[in-house]
Amino acid sequence: MALIKCPSCDARVSSVASQCPECGFDLAAGMADEETLRTLRNRRYRDRMYVLKMLSFAAMAIAMIGAIPMLFHYINAIEAGIPAQLMDHWGVYLVGIGFVFYLIVRVRMLSMKSAHRRGQ
Numbered sequence: 001m002a003l004i005k006c007p008s009c010d011a012r013v014s015s016v017a018s019q020c021p022e023c024g025f026d027l028a029a030g031m032a033d034e035e036t037l038r039t040l041r042n043r044r045y046r047d048r049m050y051v052l053k054m055l056s057f058a059a060m061a062i063a064m065i066g067a068i069p070m071l072f073h074y075i076n077a078i079e080a081g082i083p084a085q086l087m088d089h090w091g092v093y094l095v096g097i098g099f100v101f102y103l104i105v106r107v108r109m110l111s112m113k114s115a116h117r118r119g120q
């Protein structure tokens with residue numbers, strides 16, 4: 001008994017299994033069908049890209065939630081004639097977290113995109 005990769009979800013499954021225990025993919029019927037595999041791979045890629053896109057929007061939202069009150073804080077400080085320090089406001093941390101989060105998601109998207117083009 002050997003372990004093979006499920007063509008649908010990449011989970012390691014037994015070569016004697018007729019169905020993938022992770023995603024229920026029919027291993028006995030699906031193995032020979034290139035067209036089905038390509039369709040499944042494309043669908044999985046689209047689903048993952050969609051999740052990543054949503055995560056990148058969430059990252060931008062986090063940065064915005066920090067940036068807007070931070071901006072008002074600075075404007076108020078300038079109007080009051082008080083010198084505003086960059087690290088004064090909690091918003092700067094949210095902007096930082098959102099920005100790093102966004103970069104990680106974008107890098108992940110790029111690597112997935114190139115892996116998909118290579119046909120993995």
Ligand SMILES: [Zn+2]
Nearest residue numbers: 006009020023
């Ligand atoms: Zn599977």
